[in-house]
Amino acid sequence: MEEREISQAVISRLPRYFRYLGELKDEGIERVSSQELSSIMQVTASQIRQDLNNFGGFGQQGYGYNVEFLYEEIGRILGLDRKHNLIIIGAGNLGQALVNYVNFERRGFLFRGIFDNNPMLYGKKIRGIEVQPMMNMERFVQDNNIDIAVLTIPKNEAAGVAEELIRYGIKGIWNFAHVDLQVPEGVQVENVHLSDSLMKLSYNISRFQNEK
Amino acid sequence: MEEREISQAVISRLPRYFRYLGELKDEGIERVSSQELSSIMQVTASQIRQDLNNFGGFGQQGYGYNVEFLYEEIGRILGLDRKHNLIIIGAGNLGQALVNYVNFERRGFLFRGIFDNNPMLYGKKIRGIEVQPMMNMERFVQDNNIDIAVLTIPKNEAAGVAEELIRYGIKGIWNFAHVDLQVPEGVQVENVHLSDSLMKLSYNISRFQNEK
Numbered sequence: 001m002e003e004r005e006i007s008q009a010v011i012s013r014l015p016r017y018f019r020y021l022g023e024l025k026d027e028g029i030e031r032v033s034s035q036e037l038s039s040i041m042q043v044t045a046s047q048i049r050q051d052l053n054n055f056g057g058f059g060q061q062g063y064g065y066n067v068e069f070l071y072e073e074i075g076r077i078l079g080l081d082r083k084h085n086l087i088i089i090g091a092g093n094l095g096q097a098l099v100n101y102v103n104f105e106r107r108g109f110l111f112r113g114i115f116d117n118n119p120m121l122y123g124k125k126i127r128g129i130e131v132q133p134m135m136n137m138e139r140f141v142q143d144n145n146i147d148i149a150v151l152t153i154p155k156n157e158a159a160g161v162a163e164e165l166i167r168y169g170i171k172g173i174w175n176f177a178h179v180d181l182q183v184p185e186g187v188q189v190e191n192v193h194l195s196d197s198l199m200k201l202s203y204n205i206s207r208f209q210n211e212k
Numbered sequence: 213m214e215e216r217e218i219s220q221a222v223i224s225r226l227p228r229y230f231r232y233l234g235e236l237k238d239e240g241i242e243r244v245s246s247q248e249l250s251s252i253m254q255v256t257a258s259q260i261r262q263d264l265n266n267f268g269g270f271g272q273q274g275y276g277y278n279v280e281f282l283y284e285e286i287g288r289i290l291g292l293d294r295k296h297n298l299i300i301i302g303a304g305n306l307g308q309a310l311v312n313y314v315n316f317e318r319r320g321f322l323f324r325g326i327f328d329n330n331p332m333l334y335g336k337k338i339r340g341i342e343v344q345p346m347m348n349m350e351r352f353v354q355d356n357n358i359d360i361a362v363l364t365i366p367k368n369e370a371a372g373v374a375e376e377l378i379r380y381g382i383k384g385i386w387n388f389a390h391v392d393l394q395v396p397e398g399v400q401v402e403n404v405h406l407s408d409s410l411m412k413l414s415y416n417i418s419r420f421q422n423e424k
Contacts, residue, residue, distance in 0.1 A: 011412055011415055011416075012408075012412060014411070014412075014415065015405070015407065015408035015409075015411040015412060016392075016405075016408060018411065019390070019407075019408070041392075042392070077415065077418075078411045078412075078414055078415045078418070079411075079414035079415055079417060079418030079419075080411065080414060082418075084414060084417075092309065092312075093305055093306075093308045093309030093312055094305075094306070094309035096305045096309075097304065097305030097306035097308075097309055098406075100304075100305055101406070103390070103407055104407065104410060107407065107410070107411070109410060109414075147417065148413065148414075148417070171417050171420075171421075172413050172414070172416070172417045174409070174410060174413055178231070178315070180228075180253075180254070182254075186420060188413055188416040188417050188420065189413075190409050190410070190412055190413035190416070192404065192406065192409055193227070193228075194310075194313070194404065195227065195231075195315055195316065195319065196224075196227035196228060196231070197227075197386070197402050197404055198316060198319070198321060198386060198402070199226070199227040199230065199290045199291075199292065199319070200223055200224060200226075200227060200290075200402055201360065201384050201385075201386055201400055201401075201402035202290055202291040202292060202296060202321075202360075202384070203223055203226065203289065203290045203291055204223075204384070204400040204402070205291060205296075205359065205360070205383050205384045205400050206289075206290070206291030206294075207291075208383075208398060208400060209383075
């Protein structure tokens with residue numbers, strides 16, 4: 001299937017399609033129209049048709065989409081048809097929460113190693129994986145075909161650690177540190193800036209109250 | 213100051229301006245031009261001017277922006293000039309990580325109560341706050357002027373708990389459960405869908421590798 005250049009806005013919506021299609025599939029539903037998807041997802045039917053057309057269009061007029069086929073195809077586009085090997089840097093509460101989150105594994109994201117700079121944590125097991133000192137990272141990344149590093153470390157350490165990891169061959173960084181990372185072409189970064197999200201919520205609450 | 217209707221895209225960028233301006237302020241820098249902001253933030257200068265114009269425009273041609281003034285104003289727009297009282301539902305690893313995150317408090321987001329359905333956790337203290345049974349929520353929300361609820365519970369419980377909280381008078385929900393919540397007008401929801409973010413990273417890695 002040919003894929004055109006797709007905007008990040010469309011890509012941001014794909015996981016949500018994937019989630020809803022997965023639920024329909026689990027309920028044993030075989031076909032769904034853009035109108036039906038529209039009503040459960042609270043997105044216009046024309047937006048759905050436009051989005052899915054980016055991938056060559058899976059639907060047939062008046063017949064709807066094949067749920068399982070569309071689910072599998074979107075999964076493939078999202079790169080979920082292959083396994084990803086992850087390490088996490090920072091074994092604090094957030095790091096532990098992520099390692100313990102079973103859904104990631106179900107989607108093919110496998111935590112292989114956990115690193116921290118705190119000697120008190122060395123050897124501690126989180127979901128069967130031992131926390132190691134960060135000086136072991138280079139060897140580990142290369143020996144275990146690691147493609148994604150998750151950063152749950154303070155912002156002042158993040159840039160240096162990211163640079164190191166990129167040198168070791170990491171292809172993607174899932175960044176929870178509250179800082180924007182500069183990376184070379186070919187390395188992908190996805191940020192989860194929790195404070196930014198909370199401020200956006202605060203804005204919307206204030207805004208609504210000022211309007212009243 | 214008059215505020216026009218502002219798009220969610222602009223609002224999404226405000227916390228980032230706030231973060232960079234805070235850093236400039238901490239470095240003792242008093243004025244900054246849109247060109248300088250542009251180069252540190254990796255956004256075009258015209259985007260910056262456009263975004264800030266939404267709020268009446270704080271800059272003067274050829275003179276730049278007053279860092280402290282702009283920082284304070286954006287903070288005010290984001291609703292950070294007043295305190296928010298938060299409760300968190302779900303005292304697992306993620307819940308604990310959020311309660312322990314000191315930056316939220318610095319921005320005026322104060323965790324007041326922690327609730328869980330697991331009796332093993334009742335009485336456990338996280339940063340000095342005791343975990344309580346969820347049946348105490350109604351009373352607690354009303355007695356403590358709680359405006360934001362943070363949901364770190366499984367997706368199948370989230371809709372029911374959100375409905376309850378809205379009945380008790382919650383104004384905003386920071387939702388980490390992997391489900392979209394339906395809420396009445398006047399209640400704001402901000403989602404942190406971690407799986408979606410990880411899938412987006414996976415997409416960008418695959419995409420890059422296919423292009424090579």
